[in-house]
Amino acid sequence: MDIKKLRAITPYSWQAEGALLYGSHELISEMDEKVLEQIRNVASLPGLVGYAMTMPDAHWGYGFPIGGVAAFDADAGGIISAGGVGFDISCGIRCLRSNLSIEDIGPVMKPLADSLYRNIPAGVGEEGRIRLSVSELDQVMHQGAQWAVEKGYGDIHDLEYVEERGHIGGAVPESVSVHAKNRQLGEMGTLGSGNHYLEIQVVDEIYDMEAARAYGLEKGRILVSIHCGSRGLGHQIGTDYLILLAKAANRLGLTLPDRELACAPIHSAEGRQYIGAMNAAINIALANRQILAHLARETFERIFPGSRLDTLFDVSHNTCKVEKHLFEGRERTLHIHRKGATRAFPPHHPDIPERYRPVGQPVIIGGSMGTGSYILAGNSGNPAFASASHGAGRAMSRKQALKRWNGRQLIDELAEKGILIRTRSMRGAAEEAPGAYKDVDRVSIDTECANLARRVAHLSPRICVKG
Amino acid sequence: MGRYAYFEHDADIGIEGSGKTLEEAFESAAMALFSIQSDLSEIKPERKLRFEFSEEDIEYALVIWLNRLIYEAKHLRLALCRFGLKRRDGFWQGEAQGEPWNDAMTRGVEVKGATLTCLSVKKTDEIWEARCIVDV
Secondary structure (H helix, E strand, C coil): CCHHHCEEEECCEEEECCEEEECCHHHHHHCCHHHHHHHHHHHCCCCEEEEEEEEEEEEEEECEEEEEEEEECHHHCCEEEHHHCCCCCCCEEEEEEEEEEHHHHHHHHHHHHHHHHHHCCCCCCCCCCCCCCHHHHHHHHHHCHHHHHHCCCCCHHHHHCEHHHHCCCCCCHHHCCHHHHHHHCCCCCCCCCCCCEEEEEEEEEECCHHHHHHHCCCCCEEEEEEEECCHHHHHHHHHHHHHHHHHHHHHCCCCCCCHHHCEEECCCHHHHHHHHHHHHHHHHHHHHHHHHHHHHHHHHHHHCCCCCEEEEEEEECEEEEEEEEEECCEEEEEEEEEECCEECCCCCCCCCCHHHCCCCCEEEEECCCCCCEEEEEECCCCCCCCEECCECCECCCHHHHHHHCCHHHHHHHHHHCCCEEECCCHHHHHHCCHHHECCHHHHHHHHHHCCCEEEEEEEEEEEEEEC | CCEEEEECCCCCEEEEEEECCHHHHHHHHHHHHHHHHCCHHHCCCCEEEEEEEECCCHHHHHHHHHHHHHHHHHHHCEEEEEEEEEEECCEEEEEEEEEECCCCCCCCCCCCEECCCCCEEEEECCEEEEEEEEEC
């Protein structure tokens, strides 16, 4: 990106015509020009409050850039955009904290990797162990992770550490098409593919002792992170509403600079319909990660009898949520689109678990399979409607990555570094090569320097199950 | 016989199908999409599925065609390898062939949906080109 097109507000925030981009000179310069074009397009949508923003991990998406954040006021003509949420509605990360150390898993890395690979349905063409009826699916769309816990997948205590306590209100299964429901019947408890993963990680650096204590983190501790979303149901809702909302925007006289921004006023029949369907998909994603957490526990229990995998936190990064924010001295109720951006509530926020209130909400930046991930904490004074980065962010297209890396060779090289990859897809491994991503350390430092969230711990990957 | 290719996109994949007719270009785009998920030469055309849809706008029709194929493949749990499409004005009749997934098949990456980004359907020098970004 030509940084001369931007005006520096601080060394970590850059302004351009209604848009504000967070990140250092280095990361902003490396971003594709399309990021600026897309976030400017978002800034032109009606009812926007403040700036349309990008996080330090932003990259070219469809409609919104990935890493895009935008707040809309329903009463000021604000819109809801399917392109501002994405196909994988409520994609996010469930992080589990074990009572094991790196010394415990060292001798059994291979059997643990193999066992996880067998027990976690992953990749294109794979189905889950659970097959639901349509009426059961309707229950999941209303109850989310609570449904999964009631069915024996996990523990009631998990819900305390899941956003919305495991289920969001306002789900309307009637707004979800038969096609979307059919696509989900065999997909509960599946990981999916692409950048989704189940990863065994070790805490190898602590930056904030107080927050680390609150989160139960210490050097050498083993964590399990599960990255996935609402699977076929969410994908189909994205599909169904993209064209419906694009046509609605046209009919309602909304001029869209990009059809992928497909949107409708929040106070419109189409807008309300999409919100009802999106909330149903959020609950599906929360239930899906709850089931996968249970499958991970089953696997650990077989290899480490008596071990614990407690939920540290579960946070989504493809959503639109109704939140109250102080803006220009006044409390406003806003629809916050976060597409590839994580909610990052500050200390003492009522919607975060009591245990974490003194330090702020856990924020998870999922890295690539070879470099590492970060846990951060939400800060007071976050300038982006309590939002932060969600991942390393791609630096290279999948096409380029396929040309540069061979999946088998990459897996062997990572094994030599002590990172075991299990996947059915050599293509997927090559596309997800660590070198295809931005420097996750830089992203996390920039996230901290822009006061979006502060670093608590760095996690190194040891085992990664990919779809 | 149509051809297919891919173009750059940071997060996802751009697909492009071309052919002497609009229908052939759409069929080629389907080949491009399903080649991301598996090796089409390994899939036997044992089972056939058919569907219809109505859409006047040929660009939206491309997205609907591709997304309908994704849905049908998921719903019937099939890996697809052959595609056929007929059009009469805004009425489209699609078909595809394939077989159930098995362990011997090469696994690529799952396509979540075809998007409206970089969506274009046009005819240049007697060749139709149909392209869009697919989300993976």
